[in-house]
Every structure is written in C-alpha cells, then in structure tokens.
Amino acid sequence: MMHEADLVANTVKRWLGNPISRSLLKWVSKRTEKGSKLEVALKKYVGEAEKLSFQEKLAYLIVKLALDRGSESFGVSKEQMIESLKLPVVRRGIANILEGIGYYGVQRPQTTAAPFLIVWNFTKQCNLRCKHCYENAGSKPSPDELTTEEAKKAIDEFADAGVVALSFSGGEPLMRKDFFEVAKYAADKEFYVSVASNGTLITESVARKMKEAGVEYVEISLDGFERTHDEFRGIRGAWRRAVEGIKNCVKVGLDTGVATTATHYNLKEIPKLIDFVEKELHARRFIVFNFIPVSRGREIVDQDLTPEEREELLEFLYSKLIDEDCRLDVFSTAPQYAVTSFKFAFGPVVATHFTNRDAMEMLKGRTKSLTEFIGGCGAGRLYCGMEPNGDIEPCVFIPIKVGNIKEQRLIDIWRNSPILKQIRNRDSFKGCGECEYKYICGGCRARAYAYFNDLQGPDPGCRLNERYWREIAFDALKGYPASEVKEERKITVTSP
Numbered sequence: 001m002m003h004e005a006d007l008v009a010n011t012v013k014r015w016l017g018n019p020i021s022r023s024l025l026k027w028v029s030k031r032t033e034k035g036s037k038l039e040v041a042l043k044k045y046v047g048e049a050e051k052l053s054f055q056e057k058l059a060y061l062i063v064k065l066a067l068d069r070g071s072e073s074f075g076v077s078k079e080q081m082i083e084s085l086k087l088p089v090v091r092r093g094i095a096n097i098l099e100g101i102g103y104y105g106v107q108r109p110q111t112t113a114a115p116f117l118i119v120w121n122f123t124k125q126c127n128l129r130c131k132h133c134y135e136n137a138g139s140k141p142s143p144d145e146l147t148t149e150e151a152k153k154a155i156d157e158f159a160d161a162g163v164v165a166l167s168f169s170g171g172e173p174l175m176r177k178d179f180f181e182v183a184k185y186a187a188d189k190e191f192y193v194s195v196a197s198n199g200t201l202i203t204e205s206v207a208r209k210m211k212e213a214g215v216e217y218v219e220i221s222l223d224g225f226e227r228t229h230d231e232f233r234g235i236r237g238a239w240r241r242a243v244e245g246i247k248n249c250v251k252v253g254l255d256t257g258v259a260t261t262a263t264h265y266n267l268k269e270i271p272k273l274i275d276f277v278e279k280e281l282h283a284r285r286f287i288v289f290n291f292i293p294v295s296r297g298r299e300i301v302d303q304d305l306t307p308e309e310r311e312e313l314l315e316f317l318y319s320k321l322i323d324e325d326c327r328l329d330v331f332s333t334a335p336q337y338a339v340t341s342f343k344f345a346f347g348p349v350v351a352t353h354f355t356n357r358d359a360m361e362m363l364k365g366r367t368k369s370l371t372e373f374i375g376g377c378g379a380g381r382l383y384c385g386m387e388p389n390g391d392i393e394p395c396v397f398i399p400i401k402v403g404n405i406k407e408q409r410l411i412d413i414w415r416n417s418p419i420l421k422q423i424r425n426r427d428s429f430k431g432c433g434e435c436e437y438k439y440i441c442g443g444c445r446a447r448a449y450a451y452f453n454d455l456q457g458p459d460p461g462c463r464l465n466e467r468y469w470r471e472i473a474f475d476a477l478k479g480y481p482a483s484e485v486k487e488e489r490k491i492t493v494t495s496p
C-alpha cells in the first residue's frame, strides 16, 4: 500500500511537477524590470493588487491554481494561506518556493529558487575568544571584508535573487561601525533581518537602535551559567554582559532568543539554563546548537556529545517544547530534532532548525509530506552562508567556497555549483542515505564534512549512525589546518 506521504508527494508532483505546470511556473516567475508576474499574482491572491495586465491576469490564474492545490494537498486552509500571504516577507517566501518548483521540479526535500536564508558572517572581528568559534574570529577584521557599499550591493543582489531572510552573524556583527546602516538597508528591502550576537555590546540604546533599524529577531549566546560561560568564551565578565544584553533586547520589545552550543562542558546545565532563560530573562526562544568541530572547535572535538547523549537531549528539549507550562519555544539545530518531533505522532513537527512557532503550528498533526518537503538540514538547498569577504558557502559551518558575491551572481552560484548539487542528493549519502528519515533529516552535512572530510558522509551524531561514531579518532582531528576555506574545485566528493 502506498504511504500517505508518497500519496501527497505524488499529488503535488502531478499538479505542480508535470512539464506543463513547470513551464507555466517558469513563465510566471520570469523577472522583468517591473519585478515578476508571480509577485503581482500573489498580491492579487490576497486582494492587494490593483489593475492587472492580460499577462498578469493569466499569471494570477496559474498561481491561484497552484496555491489552491498545494494548500489542499498539505492540509492548509485557503484562509490560513491568504492570512499569511498578507505579509510581504511570506509572499517572497512562497514566490521563492514556487519558482523553485518551476526550476527544479517537485522534490523531496525541495530546493528553493534562491536561498531562503543567508547567514552572513559580517566580520571576523570579535571581542571574545570562544573555544568553539567556527570563524576563528579575533581582535581585527580581515583585510578583505566587504565595504559598506559592497555590502549594500550584495543586499541588492540577494533581493534580485528572491532571498527572504538575512541573518547577521560573525565574529561579532555589532563590532562593525556600519552595522546599523547595512541592517536598515536590508530591512528597507523587506528582508526578514535577524542578528546572532554574543550580547556583550548590547546596551539598552544599542537594542533600541537595532529595533529602529528594522531587526526583527536577536539571538544571543549563553553557554551555561557564569563560570562555564566565561571559561568557554575566554573572557571574564562575558556572562554578565550577555545577560544584560538579553534583558535589554527583551526590554525594548525585540523578539529575543538564547542559543547554547551543547558539549560536555555544559550538557548538565542545560535544563536549569532553560528555566533561567524562561523565568528570569523572559526570552521567547531557546535554541541548542549542534556542536560542529570546525575551525577553533576542532581543538575541543572530544567534548562533542555521543549519539546517545544527543538523542536524550533532543527528547528532553522536545518535552519542553510541548510542555504547556513552558512558555519558551525550544529548538535545536541538530537535524535529528525533526525525527524526534516526528516520533511524537500528535505533537507539532519541527521540520528544520530554521523554523518558528507559526510554521510549527501549521505542521501540527500533519503527515510526513510537508516535513519531507522542508527536510531538516537546509545547507545548499534552502540556505547558504556568506563570509565577510563575500565568499559563498553551503553553510557557515562548511568551509568550502562555492563562489563569491563580488564576482558572480548569487543565482548562478546557486544553480550551477557542483558542490551544492551534490549536497542536495541525499540518496547518495553514506549512512544517512540508507535511513528512513533521510528526507526529514538528512544529517548535518557540516558534521559529516568535519569528521570524515566528505560532504556526503554520515553524520556521526545520530544513534542510527552509531557504527561511524565508533570509528572516530578524536586526536587525529585536532589542529587548525582543516579550518581553512577550501576552493570548490579542489574538493573531492563521492559521485552519486
């Protein structure tokens, strides 16, 4: 008997993935100087478009059919669809998905027409010296960082490509003097703008300035309580200042999250830390970062959690997420979190670590289909990273350059990079490729690369890949050389 997920996938495939619909979607998404017909059609769908030309009317009918059928297949009501499409950022997101279906066909999991999210390591400069830093950040910016004008040009390029969300990270993004100017420029272009910060520079006035610039979400790292955090972050007093930073963000009404990278240093503190963040700091989100032994993190590779510890932690986090007495949204960047959530048949499903409460509500009680469509690890498929000098990478934790924004168009990199094509092909992954959850989760590609130098290797952090975990020689992995950004053409990848 056909599994329900296959039925839904096949229905969507028939409606949107057949050659005629795909050609229509491609025609609708084609960009002109006036923008794309797809954007006008989406405005019309929510009742916001004025007079349409003949071509735009035709585009509207095609888009309406696609949206009506798509929402029906995934069990989302038309009213829900219209309500969410009223937000420009959501319209841009749906346009990105539909254009992706037109270009790539219906896939499991789906690749969008352009990255949904770009995490931008805005500078290499940082005022802390964290043990696990994936950027090997230091006291000085790197000499080749994008200038303010180049940064704005990159944002224009992202807008043209249809990118939806921009997250400023680092180093410490607030170390750059032009941060507010560039963040505002992005917000004015209707990106969903967020910031990942160590929090130590966020006074009340800085928090206010972030809000005024149009930043929607701030995520501040807290790796445990004071002693653990300061030891991990390399500077005494870092914890107190980070806590102040969190309080200041909450005070000025910024949507605020707290992020913790889970290792043996802090595993036992996490339950109490969640309580503290909820009850004392009043943040809205708590997110546990998967530890990835890259760059400085390679020095502490033996502090990584075992697959068993990770599984227990994810189950605990999920129990907090569904606990009605806990007001925090508790997430993890471990793609196995999607599997943990999926195993609780009636709870909300966490389809990817770039998720939020609204997306989760939509997925509540759904079948595997949407989860497989969104698909866990988003590297090179829904998301990519950008270095301070404009180098594009599949994920900020994967130090492989697949292009540079000053030299190439984002859309060309996204469509043509052999590395990105490989990372999207889950069937050829070692270990994860044989797993029944490969479309929901896919394993963290950064961990596969960090541990096995193979983007299509197994993620050894999973119970189902335990045999690979036992192969790892931690001592052999220590040292800095593997942190250097490598050029795409020098990388060997396993063929599908």
Ligand code: SF4
Residues within 6 Å of the ligand: 335, 336, 339, 431, 432, 433, 435, 436, 437, 438, 441, 442, 443, 444, 459, 462, 463, 464, 465
């Ligand atoms: S084996 Fe890989 S795809 Fe399957 S659950 Fe584990 S990490 Fe995810």
Ligand code: SF4
Residues within 6 Å of the ligand: 333, 334, 335, 353, 376, 377, 378, 379, 383, 395, 396, 397, 443, 444, 445, 446, 447
């Ligand atoms: S490789 Fe995938 S799962 Fe791992 S951090 Fe990057 S996006 Fe997340």
